[in-house]
Amino acid sequence: MYKEIMENFSCVLKDGKETFVKFVSEKEMAEYLFSFPSSLIVADENASYAVPGERMNVLVLKSGEEMKNQESLFTIIRKALSISLSRSSTFISVGGGVVSDMTAFAASVYMRGAGLVLLPSTLLSMVDASLGGKSAIDFDNVKNLIGTFYPAEEVVIAPHLLKTLDDHQFFSGLGEVIKHAFLASDKTLFDFLVHEKERIISRDENTLGEMVYLSLLVKKDFIERDPEEKRGIRSALNLGHTFAHALESITNYKIPHGYAVSWGLSRAAELGVMMGITDKNLKDDIDFLLSLYGYDTSLRIRKEEIPLFLSYKEKDKKRGKNGVNFVLMRTYGDYVLTVPDESLLIKVIQE
Secondary structure (H helix, E strand, C coil): CHHHHCCCEEEECHHHCEEEEEECCHHHHHHHHCCCCCEEEEEECCCHHHCCCCCCCEEEECCCHHHCCHHHHHHHHHHHHHCCCCCCCEEEEEECHHHHHHHHHHHHHHHHCCEEEEEECCHHHHHHHCCCCEEEEEECCEEEEEEEECCCCEEEECHHHHHHCCHHHHHHHHHHHHHHHHHCCCCHHHHHHHHCHHHHHCCCHHHHHHHHHHHHHHHHHHHHHCCCCCCCCHHHHHCCHHHHHHHHHHCCCCCCHHHHHHHHHHHHHHHHHHCCCCCHHHHHHHHHHHHHCCCCCCCCECHHHHHHHHHHHHCCCCEECCEECEEEEEECCEEEEECCCHHHHHHHHEC
């Protein structure tokens, strides 16, 4: 179904550089990975099965947020040196958002910039980490503190890989898709998620391909209007993330990113209504869609953990002159960046 309406597309980023997004079948993916004469494939353990054959130019790293650090970065660079990669060589990431971000960072600093291709294997990395040019590692338990803007030359989407994910991984990624449904200026993605729920849950490959396509089109729109996140437009993609990143930090990343984002989306909607910013009908739609897919947003922060939550919130990259900006929605596609009063913030997160 999705191949009938979906086209490969490009996204214009920093300095007019383009990332070309292409959708491939299982056979095409295997052929693609063999098409680079000089490359290093960096895969995480969960996705190493997708790399065909025995190859000397493959580095497999452990999966998990705890691996997103400078040691892993140096491991990638040492491997690149050991197989004599040059600036004209290509770093290829195969895996989730962690290995995608780290491989991109390594490519951006290796000999001041090598080639980069991202082949995301999880739903989260397909709709979030793959497009936009952000690369990073975590530092001192602060998520994505050190990084660069370094767009991939190509992002290769292979929808068949999504059928191999366990439910935990799949629903983590779906949290980001749901976020995009409310950032869109119309209800196309929202309606798709409502009407195609059964096919999405059953992992129908065509339906998943169309869902990823629609989600990426939303992200593409924001990225192209603000490639380096300097005009406040691209910051809208952080909807729910200020809540989510602080929650991830205080739980030592025991709550997966997409689940934390769904919680943050709910908290942002509640805060927005409380501040007279968010339309109540939009909050109802957010609550409905999260509930439809089984997300539990009832979690609240214990009183004794509030200071730690707030301290991680203050380290968020979205800090402005007056404090940390939160993304709050007025209605579909209509957002505002604001620094909420701390008492209201505590009210929506504390049990």
